[in-house]
Amino acid sequence: MTFRRRIVLLSAAAVALALAFAATITYIVVRQDLRAGIDDGLRRTDPQITTVFQEQDGDPQPGLGATKVTRVAVPDGTFGGATGVAQATLESGQTILPAGPGAAALPVDNAVRAVASGTHPPFLRDVTVNGTHLRVFTRQGPSGQALQIARPLTEADATLSRLRGELALVMLFGIALAAGLGVVVSRMATRPLARLTATAEQVTATGDLRHRIPTPPDPPDDEPTRLAASFNAMLAALEASRDAQRQLVADASHELRTPLTAIRANIELLGHAPDLPPAEREAMLASAREQLEDLTVLVGDLVDLARPDLVGAREGCDDPPEELRLDQLVEAAVERARRHAPDTTFSVAAEPTIVRGTRARLSRAVGNLLDNAVKWSPPGGAVEVEVHEGSVTVRDHGPGIAEPDLPHVFDRFYRAPSARGLPGSGLGLAIVKHVADAHGGTVAAERPAGGGTLMRLELPERDAY
Known part of the structure; x- marks a missing residue:
């Protein structure tokens, strides 16, 4: 069942339930x-109860052979009359039929007799006599009788029957109207979904991520518009990711070609010149080994950059996030840098700071900042490191970064013209930015007063220590 049909059916069902409830209450x-x-x-009806003496031949004058007769009546004593009919029942159970043509006896049971004797309160009930639906009120009469006063429910039943038919027609009309309106509403409601589906199908068929869902210049703040905006943002992110992936592949291919070409040239030369002097052979082998080491570092950097921007959020991963002392992590990275660059002087000013992150990746980022500072420091130069409230700054006193190069120093494979002759793949600072983004932080390069370069890594501080 399509989403549009679900809307129509649900709206019709909701209206049907509402109408059924309203019709029932009505x-x-x-x-x-x-x-x-x-x-x-x-x-309120007060039947006329009369007692007369009647001769056997019908003469109403009292005489020797006369008998006592009780008569009870209301005007028009037939079941079809609006005023109803009355009947008296004595305590002995004798029933005095109503007067008038068409009269019929009302049913008498123990409850009626109990009313005559005064042991049962007055009550109302429905009965059917000779096919006529009656409403009967039973109460005690003035002379110890049980008076049953009945009124036909014919008109009320006819009114209720007409009402049921009218309510049924209203319900049918309401459901039909709700279904029709549901079709219109479903078309209007699913129009943004139709555009979203068409765009998704077009992207799937063509693979072109440049397609977007058209939105008005001043879009309303509603769910379909937010969905369209989110979908467009997702397409833009996918397009940027794909472009970055293609650029990474192109740059990696270019960077990998240089060491591979050098290694292949050395190997071919060794193969075609088996009688090379030992010194030349050793030099060529050393060059091949150096190129292999550069290639290994480059492949490792590429693998790091290819990892998703997650910080070990899943349980059970090799390096999950943790609460760690950033100052201690930086001090350990500085100690490693001292061993690799004994000619460089490192000074550290670190305040106790706690952050949440992946220890190995943060250590790699800080190490890359230190390696970059060492690379640009003059012989015997100094590198100043500071940790303060989630911020790590590394400053060298080298030539500094040219103003046009500042926006690009964290791009992958970017190397300033002054760095073309220095070792490295151009991925170290890109990895720092990758780690900073994954931890919700930032990294920036500055030109401090007095020369040199200052790198600032900002991480969200978890708690004051």
């Missing part, structure tokens, strides 16, 4: 009102 209220009026009329 029917109950109307029925109660109709019956309440009938019940009040029954309670």
